[in-house]
Amino acid sequence: MSRIGKAPITVPDKVQIKVETGNVNVKGDKGELNVPIDKEMKVSFEEGTLTVERPTEQKRHKAMHGLYRALLNNAVEGVNKGYETKLELVGVGYKASNQGQVLDLVLGYSHNIMMKLPEEVKVATETQKGQNPIVTLTSADKQLLGQVTAKIRSLRKIEPYKGKGIRFVGEQIRRKAGKTAAK
16 A cells, blocks of 8 residues: 555644545635545545545556645645745846736846746745845745746756856755866
8 A cells, every 4th residue: 555645634723625526625824725636536534634545456546546645735734834935046147026926037138037927826035235136935836836936947047067047045056167277
């Protein structure tokens, strides 16, 4: 049996769960999420614990068992605590600012990059003198937050020689030595 799939999810008192056929609705302080579930999987919510059971021992059902348990756990944790990602812009002249849900990035191109973020993702930018600009993204939906973060990081990939680009705060970058003087 799947080690992840058989672990029950403890649901805090603040979180409300509504189990329907093919869908689980999770509602909490940080928002509301709908998790689509395969109709063959059995999801039950009793006395503050959420469990996922598979109908057979088929390989497909074994794979879905752990997947849906992880998705439900992410939804419960997201509406209860939320998720946060911090990105650091490393490079000379790199800047970040936001006006509501529009993120304005200056990344060394000939133009600014304006990016409209989904309503579910909240953005905050922080710029201190002598420090790299930091973009903070928060959301209840872990999947959407990861997708938006990946899109922002793809705008300026990390360069291995000088370490310039968009990275997570505290991320270690493998640096390359570069050319040496030949004589």
